[in-house]
Amino acid sequence: MGDLEVPRREVGLEELRDANYSLNPGQFLVPGSTVIDQDEAAERFRASVAYVARLTLSGRRIDDEVMALAGELVAQGLEEGTQHNEWLRAPLDTLCAVQPGPSKIPATDDGEGVPVVTAKQIRNRRIVDEDLQRTTAEFAASMPQYRLMPGDVVCVRTGTIDRVAPARERHTGWLFASGCVLLRPGDRILPSYLMHYLSHPQVVQWVRRSATATVLPTISIRKVRELPVLVPPIERQREIVGLLDALDEKIGVHAGMLRAAREMHASALGALLGDTAPGTDR
Known part of the structure; x- marks a missing residue:
């Protein structure tokens, strides 16, 4: 089993007496007490x-x-x-640029580094700021194709592959990770319409059916580009x-x-x- 860390602590006689000499570990191995x-x-x-x-x-x-x-x-x-x-049906890549994330982004502990959007930041059609990874300004400057602009739509393509969120003004210059794909809409489609369209239950089903059946489902960039969009x-x-x-x-x-x-x-x-x-x- 290896070196299993077993929770333990010393208990004095007075504490045992106060607990009526109970030997129930749960009575003593509680997480650190909170003082209000x-x-x-x-x-x-x-x-x-x-x-x-x-x-x-x-x-x-x-x-x-x-x-x-x-x-x-x-x-x-x-x-x-x-x-x-007047409504059109067209493949996604005729309506927007489709850019997969880089294979690897060097991380930095520098609090001033450039934020990187990963799959876990995309929730409820929003990019959240929790647990952000960061990379160096030098690396970000060398990878302009992976930097976000307002109006971009970021999708998750590995794992929970049906999540999507728009990039806002405050995300300008951020990067996106390999488990994501960036969609940059052209003139024929509004970014917000594209985001909501990708949340449509039937579109979500299409994406899930198109994913590879592995431990972590992944949709290929080719299939992303082929996704039919009603415009x-x-x-x-x-x-x-x-x-x-x-x-x-x-x-x-x-x-x-x-x-x-x-x-x-x-x-x-x-x-x-x-x-x-x-x-x-x-």
């Missing part, structure tokens, strides 16, 4: 209240926008213009993405509200009750 600083918890609670208030206002604005856009589409008929003669006129694309973008924003606000409410709950307990650890002097 009531003032700090109160400060976190006040910050949470302010943050939730801002999210609530944003949520109301977005809710109004979603209902207005949805109402317009319902009024004109959701099927109006759907797959009309409405630009004005219809704008109508479609107006609602879908607003819904994505709504999803993001509600996810943030959930996280903030949980933080508010935890900080409220600390602020209102203080340290409740057994044996704590009151």
Whole structure:
């Protein structure tokens, strides 16, 4: 089995006595105890209240926008213009540049290095900043074809291959890793429309069917280029993405509200009750 690290610690006679001489390891091998600083918890609670208030206002604005856009589409008929003669069906590589990620990117511990988007940063149609890898500015400068621009769409092609996210202004100059592929749309297709189209359940099924059946499913760049895309006129694309973008924003606000409410709950307990650890002097 090798050198297995077994959790252990010394327990004094007084602690055993307080535990009624129980020899249950779980009673003593708990993760390090947390001491509640009531003032700090109160400060976190006040910050949470302010943050939730801002999210609530944003949520109301977005809710109004979603209902207005949805109402317009319902009024004109959701099927109006759907797959009309003016709609095209074309392979993906005729609509945008398709660029696979580099085979290897040197990492740096320098906090000032250039961020690298990997598959784990692409979640819920967003590029998240958690656990970012970085590379040197020198390497990034030598690889302009792998640097992101606003309007690019980044897809995961290895592992969970149905994730996709748009690059925003703040991602300008970032790189993307080998498990991803960059799509740079041309004039005939809006970046946001392409992103939402790639999230369509039937498109997701096509991508999964086209992947190689290995431990880590991978879709080849050739298959990515062949992916058939339904392309409405630009004005219809704008109508479609107006609602879908607003819904994505709504999803993001509600996810943030959930996280903030949980933080508010935890900080409220600390602020209102203080340290409740057994044996704590009151």
